Amino acid sequence: MTALIIALAWVLQLAVVSRLFVTGVGCSLPLTIIIVWGITFGSPISKPSIDELRLTTIKTAMLRQALTGSISGALLGAAFAALYSSVLQHYPIAYPLIGWIAGYFCLRNFNKAIVLVIPLVLILTFLGEAINALQLYVLGRPLVFDNFVEIALTEAILNALIAPFVFLPMRGWYEFSRYRQVMEAR
């Protein structure tokens, strides 16, 4: 199922979405899916409570906090990044990183998550494109920071606009899979 989602998103991005742009910049369906995935599925490890943080060492707390990112989000990001590198000349490390980071903002226990998804996708897309720009700059691509604001901001806004249409079916899928797990456990 996940492979099907990745394949479908990739084909849609290449054939349809990349041809629709505003001021020369289009939305990124794969990046939106990576972020929404991280937000929806989160991490299997629960976040440390305040008491746990108070009693533990800084090293352990940092490690615990680092491990609460979304592993599946990072893997999904890595899969999309591999697909990107088949067309581009570099491997965009921003995608697995953003997939992981999105897990920190897991919204599975929020009823009004749909409201929070939009600003989260906006911020994380901007962050993802900032990492992308930094990588491209390090690789020596010209005019990266000249076009950064235009590309990152426009893409972030467009991704935020399509985020609810990705989030709602994904959350429905998550809830259905959880319900099935509970039924099977009985």
Added chain:
Amino acid sequence: MPLGNERRLGDQSESIAEAIFLIIIIIMVGGPAAGFLLTAATTVSGMITKGAYQVESTKNLANEVLVSSQRIRELERKLASAELELTTLRCQSRDSNSLRALLGLKEKLPRKTIAAEVIARNPDNWFEQVVLDKGTADGVTLGSAVITRDGIVGQIVKVDKDASVVRLITDPEQKLGVLIKRIGLPGIISGNGQQLAVMNYIPVGTNVDLNDKIVCFGKGGVFPENHPVGTVAAIRRDSDGASMAIDVKLSENCYDLNQVLVLPPTAQK
């Protein structure tokens, strides 16, 4: 006359008088009553006829509306399918014109050419690339030039068996050796996304005019010589003021590409 007969005669004359009186009364009342009845009957029958007529005409009108709406739906369907067909025909006409132009260009070029179709644009916003449906199996090699009849499109930067990636001339990393045809001045242009391409380091005082044609230098064996690239859109001083920069309006719209020609590099002598 006996007394009984007198009484009977009296009774009879009274009955006759009563009958006459009754007749008179009937005549006096019956006339207007008949008129009233006639009027009433006419009014009622008129109302019924009118009602029936109105029901009939409403029914007819409803039928007509129903038939008209069905007809409108049918016509709308026909119009939609005709519009779809028209769009398809327009696309086909555009494709065939473009293919005819490419065929003409292919015949003119002395080099080996491969006709290819653009199947996708690059998936991210940082690069200006398109994906072609031809790869090494069709003879496409790394570094091949990609052109159309109108101008230079870009260069192959990644190639697979059945697909290849073209870096468009609008990409900031793509450089191209060009010549300002009127004055024979060579230079290098680089892409700048959707904005105009730039030709830097033109000596100050060079006699460049707006709308001067810029063509491909083509001495490297990659891009075809004298193939159109664009026209001069603006001439300005560089930021340091030591030389001039020329903004070039590219002759090919790289955001609306369908069919292209791939030219594998010729062997260098």
